[in-house]
Amino acid sequence: MSRTIKNYWAFTRWGYRFAVLVVLPLSFLILNLFCLYAKIPLVVSMLIGYMYMVLIDIWADYWILGGFYRKSNSALEYLQTSNRFGRIIRDVVLTDTIRRFLLYVGLYLILLVIGNYYPEQIGWYKDCSFFPLLCFVTSQSGVLIARHLLGCQYVYLVASIATLVEGILIAPMMYLTEHYFWAVQGILLVLTAAISIIVVLYSLKKVRDSYYDK
Amino acid sequence: MNMEYVIEGSNIEKKFKGFTLDIPKLNIPKGLATALIGENGAGKSTLMNILAGIRLDHKGTIRYFNEFDHMEREKGNKKEKIGYTGPGHYYLPQWTMKQVEEISGMMFDGFHKDKFESLCKELAVFGAGPLDKGKKISSFSDGTKMKIMLANVLARDTDMLILDEPASPLDPLMRDKLCEMIQGYLEEGNGERSIFFSTHNVSDMENVTDYAIIMEHGQIVEEGLVEDLKEKYILVKGDAEDKERAREILYTINTNNYGFEGICLAKDLDKLAGMNVTKEIPSLYQISVAVMKANSLMER
Structure with missing residues (x-):
């Protein structure tokens, strides 16, 4: 386990870690705590918070594996010279996936615990319960596309589109959650597992493909 | 060896x-x-x-x-x-x-x-x-x-x-x-x-x-120890009057108004008998250029 995290750590820079592991969750918490305190419906801060999280998370991924899935990526030559190339990439992608899941779900759970002190907001927690998994699925899908691109402006474009898609899905999902709570959670859970497996396996396929010109 | x-x-x-x-x-x-x-x-x-x-x-x-x-x-x-x-x-x-x-x-x-x-x-x-x-x-x-x-x-x-x-x-x-x-x-x-x-x-x-x-x-056209290659190929310099005859014998040749310079296979040296030529050991660079010239698809 420690090797897996070490590999992820080596692939991420200090600035990335600070932004994604410290600034992003802290901003999210501060925004939501303020809404709780000011009695602003939690759905507002959750919606804004999660949308920004997806946007920044996809964009920031450029600094770890930007352009990694590109066909004939000559920048992989050094990694290709090691027998551990596949293992290292698997570790990095897997840890990044777990990190993303824990971040999205963990922040919701922290707010849920704090929410006990704000009974008037409890109703919103049920309505927003699909946010973490929906954001995770959107973010993972965005990353899957963005890693084919070189140039952070293109990655930002993908991040923006993913955020937009997420925003469009919010209202119908809220409606569905109200009527079919467990079905929505179940479907999102299946999608979460599926997109996580797809991202890891696709990354390993790209590692294998990188050794072949055709 | x-x-x-x-x-x-x-x-x-x-x-x-x-x-x-x-x-x-x-x-x-x-x-x-x-x-x-x-x-x-x-x-x-x-x-x-x-x-x-x-x-x-x-x-x-x-x-x-x-x-x-x-x-x-x-x-x-x-x-x-x-x-x-x-x-x-x-x-x-x-x-x-x-x-x-x-x-x-x-x-x-x-x-x-x-x-x-x-x-x-x-x-x-x-x-x-x-x-x-x-x-x-x-x-x-x-x-x-x-x-x-x-x-x-x-x-x-x-x-x-x-x-x-x-x-x-x-x-x-x-x-x-x-x-x-x-x-x-x-x-x-x-x-x-x-x-x-x-x-x-x-x-x-x-x-x-x-x-x-x-x-x-896409193919290997020459290889060997550098010292062996320097025995196999000889750098030859000669006068302008011999350049046409030399052209038929030398592996590669460069000519100007004053004479010629080229790489000759050591086994062909005898064929230069009668010409006023000087022989030198070529550098690896000269051998390489000669071999590449002789095998290149480039028009010369």
């Missing part, structure tokens, strides 16, 4: 659109520095990529250190013994020096962080300034990137280095240093280490080259 080989390849073939690498037999001697020389597009990088194991879509078999073949190379930790540097984008562009160091440690057990840092200092990667590990690789010049690659590969425990165009982006002083490093690497290995490098800077690298392989349009 009885030679042991660090790489033995047979029937290596790789096809691209309009180009085929076709090498029926490849032997790279153990304990020596072997230069791979050829025109642009001759297939040098393709061959090096295949040997370094970063291209797997080829035919034929390659045996390393008389221990394992190219299929077995992909298993376990066999690539640990082979160091490779290449032109172009070798590292992911977003990496910093610190990441290169840390990721190298993850990739190779035999990577020595201290040695890497001392080599970076020795090669003045950061000029007169301190080691700035936060600096992005993409912000360095091509020459400095090559220095980092060399420092990286030399900081590992390897038995063979495959260096694709290491001299090209380097200044003359650094090329001299590169030769020194190649010699040092081989000496430290006591005959167990080998280097295979490609180069267009044949003159600069000649003093460190023991064995040369010359490639043209």
Whole structure:
């Protein structure tokens, strides 16, 4: 386990870690705590918070594996010279996936615990319960596309589109959650597992493909 | 001379659109520095990529250190013994020096962080300034990137280095240093280490080259120990009046109003009898150019 995290750590820079592991969750918490305190419906801060999280998370991924899935990526030559190339990439992608899941779900759970002190907001927690998994699925899908691109402006474009898609899905999902709570959670859970497996396996396929010109 | 080989390849073939690498037999001697020389597009990088194991879509078999073949190379930790540097984008562009160091440690057990840092200092990667590990690789010049690659590969425990165009982006002083490093690497290995490098800077690298392989349009057209090649080919200079007769005998010839200069195969020297010619030992550069000229597809 420690090797897996070490590999992820080596692939991420200090600035990335600070932004994604410290600034992003802290901003999210501060925004939501303020809404709780000011009695602003939690759905507002959750919606804004999660949308920004997806946007920044996809964009920031450029600094770890930007352009990694590109066909004939000559920048992989050094990694290709090691027998551990596949293992290292698997570790990095897997840890990044777990990190993303824990971040999205963990922040919701922290707010849920704090929410006990704000009974008037409890109703919103049920309505927003699909946010973490929906954001995770959107973010993972965005990353899957963005890693084919070189140039952070293109990655930002993908991040923006993913955020937009997420925003469009919010209202119908809220409606569905109200009527079919467990079905929505179940479907999102299946999608979460599926997109996580797809991202890891696709990354390993790209590692294998990188050794072949055709 | 009885030679042991660090790489033995047979029937290596790789096809691209309009180009085929076709090498029926490849032997790279153990304990020596072997230069791979050829025109642009001759297939040098393709061959090096295949040997370094970063291209797997080829035919034929390659045996390393008389221990394992190219299929077995992909298993376990066999690539640990082979160091490779290449032109172009070798590292992911977003990496910093610190990441290169840390990721190298993850990739190779035999990577020595201290040695890497001392080599970076020795090669003045950061000029007169301190080691700035936060600096992005993409912000360095091509020459400095090559220095980092060399420092990286030399900081590992390897038995063979495959260096694709290491001299090209380097200044003359650094090329001299590169030769020194190649010699040092081989000496430290006591005959167990080998280097295979490609180069267009044949003159600069000649003093460190023991064995040369010359490639043209995907095939090996000449190879041998440099000292043997210098016996096989003779540099001949003669007067203008003999140039037409010499043209029929010489392997390659350059002429002007005053005379001619060309490379002659030693076995054809007798045919020059009666001409007023001087004979000299050619440099590896002159031999290479002659062999490339004789086999080139370029119109002359």
